[in-house]
Amino acid sequence: MVKLMVVADEFKGKNEAKTEKATLGITGMHCNSCAMLIEGSLQDAAGVSSASVDFKASRAVVVYDTSKTNSANLVKLVRDMGYVVSIK
Numbered sequence: 682m683v684k685l686m687v688v689a690d691e692f693k694g695k696n697e698a699k700t701e702k703a704t705l706g707i708t709g710m711h712c713n714s715c716a717m718l719i720e721g722s723l724q725d726a727a728g729v730s731s732a733s734v735d736f737k738a739s740r741a742v743v744v745y746d747t748s749k750t751n752s753a754n755l756v757k758l759v760r761d762m763g764y765v766v767s768i769k
């Protein structure tokens with residue numbers, strides 16, 4: 682019990698940055714290159730550590746640092762590319 686708490690505190694101290702995963706629903710992708718284009722833009726966005734876009738599922742999964750960005754920014758980025766985006 683005590684040991685567990687110590688480990689948790691150490692982890693907290695090292696990790697100021699909090700990672701979160703957002704799933705976005707994307708409407709308007711016509712082919713796989715749309716998905717690749719969106720994926721590249723998300724990967725290049727500040728605070729994003731990984732992004733993958735699935736054309737067939739009309740969905741993007743993005744892992745990001747909550748101290749650097751938020752899901753609203755990610756949604757806006759894809760919206761500005763001309764797609765309809767919702768947070769799943």
Ligand SMILES: [Cu+2]
Nearest residue numbers: 711712714715
């Ligand atoms: Cu396309």
